[in-house]
Amino acid sequence: MSSDNRTLTYIALFVVGALLLAYLTGTMNSDGGETRLSKAAEEIGDGVKNAGRELNPNRTTGDKIGDAVEDLGQDIRDGSDN
Numbered sequence: 780m781s782s783d784n785r786t787l788t789y790i791a792l793f794v795v796g797a798l799l800l801a802y803l804t805g806t807m808n809s810d811g812g813e814t815r816l817s818k819a820a821e822e823i824g825d826g827v828k829n830a831g832r833e834l835n836p837n838r839t840t841g842d843k844i845g846d847a848v849e850d851l852g853q854d855i856r857d858g859s860d861n
Contacts (some may be wrong), residue, residue, distance in 0.1 A: 832838075832846060 829850075838846075
């Protein structure tokens with residue numbers, strides 16, 4: 780790679796990094812600094828937990844009902860946070 784191409788590559792990487800940093804700092808919410816990115820990570824974690832729970836072959840009907848009630852309570856709490 781020639782020196783000119785290498786310089787352009789470094790400049791492009793710097794610009795992309797600067798834009799990413801600006802985006803991430805621009806997504807800060809006024810509610811304690813929690814970002815959309817951390818909220819998305821939390822939602823992914825909840826989804827993985829729920830999937831593992833659903834795939835458990837030893838779940839009884841009572842377990843399923845209890846999980847549904849727990850999920851409903853969580854949805855209500857999440858709705859009141861907004």
